[in-house]
Amino acid sequence: MAGICDGRVVVVTGAGRGLGRAHALAFAAEGARVVVNDLGVGLDGRPGPGSPALRVVDEITAAGGEAVAHGGDIATGEGAASLIRTAVESFGRLDTLVNNAGFLRDRMLVNLDEDDWDAVMRVHLKGHFLPLRHAAAHWRAEAREGRAPRARVVNTASGAGLSGSVGQGNYSAAKAGIIGLTLVAAAELGRYGVQVNAVAPAARTRMTETAFAEAMAAPDSGFDAMAPENVSPLVVWLGSGASEGVTGRVFESEGGRITVMEGWRPGPSTDRGGRWTPAGAGDAARDLLARAEAPQPVHGAR
Structure with missing residues (x-):
């Protein structure tokens, strides 16, 4: 049976372990040829014992893929x-880019030093921007040569970027930046046949095993809700030609649940028709807040 990614060439960053590995294997199972990127570093981004990318390539080729x-x-x-x-x-082409690479340097804000901030921003935010930029330049050139692509980008956001996470100010800020980058890229690259979306996954990986410690054991049903493989079907669909017309959207994915996130949009508003006094602005703000939806709680807040 033909897969939904037959003929497509897919790049997955950070694909040696966890979510990236699951994505790479899932794309290959649906017929894609896959570039498996992994630097082989530890959880904190420092050098590890060796890159696992070749092991994932071996898994794919052993199953008959490329x-x-x-x-x-x-x-x-x-x-x-x-x-x-x-x-x-x-492989002669590029159809899909999945930006997934990342690591953590968790600290409370008062203990978060500049190096930890810069390292997390670099791998998550810059590590999304640069592959996206070079892929976009390739697809623009293809479009200008009359070879209009049906290209796809899937970025990796997080619930931390949607509502914040205590002890993860650097990670939350980077992931929020990725959501903003996703929206801009979708608006700018659509003319070249490129769709850009983001997925905020919740899954058990090296980065999250502590946070999801209570969900480590598979439930009696046999369904492991925290398995990274649960997120991959949505990522594969977004990275395939079957997702035509879907762009600039953010999804949450956890276990068997998929949620379309609706993001920032105007809520209650008032216009005085002139400049407010500070006291008047405060009264107006309190009135608006009384009529507004409550914000999502920050992860880990008490």
């Missing part, structure tokens, strides 16, 4: 450029 490994640092211009070149030179 894949190549890429071990470059996608948060550098050259690493991101070589990632896109690897897809084109290995």
Whole structure:
């Protein structure tokens, strides 16, 4: 039976473990040829014992699929450029980019130093921007040559970026930035045949095993709600031609649940027709807040 990604070439960053590995295997199972990117670092972004990207490539090829490994640092211009070149030179095209790479440096704000802030911003936000930029340049060139792509980008957001997470100010800010980047990219790249969406997953990975410790054991039903493989079907669909017309959207995915996030939109409003006094602005703000929806609670807040 043909898969929904037959003929497509898919790049997945951070694909050596966890969600990225699950995505790479799921795309391959649906007929895609996959570029498996992984730098092979630890949870905090420091060098690990070796890249697992080749192990994932071996899994894919053992199952009859096609894949190549890429071990470059996608948060550098050259690493991101070589990632896109690897897809084109290995398979002759690029159809889908899944930005997934990341790590954590969790601290409360008063203990969060500049290096921890910069490192998390670099891998998550810059690590999304640079592969997206180089992929977009490739697709723009294809469109200008009359080879209009049906390209897809799936970015990895987080509930931390949607509503914040205590002890993760750097990670929350980076993930919120990825959502903003997703919206801008969808608006700018649609003319070239590129759709851009984001998924905020909840799954058990090296990054989240502590947070989801209570959900580690599979329930009596046998369905492991925290398995990263639960998120991959939505990512594969968004990365396929079957998602035609879906762009600029953010989804949450956890277990068997998929939610379309509706994001910031105007709520109650008032217009005085002139400048407010501070006291008047405060009275107006309190009145508006009384009529507004309550915000989502910050993860981990008491």
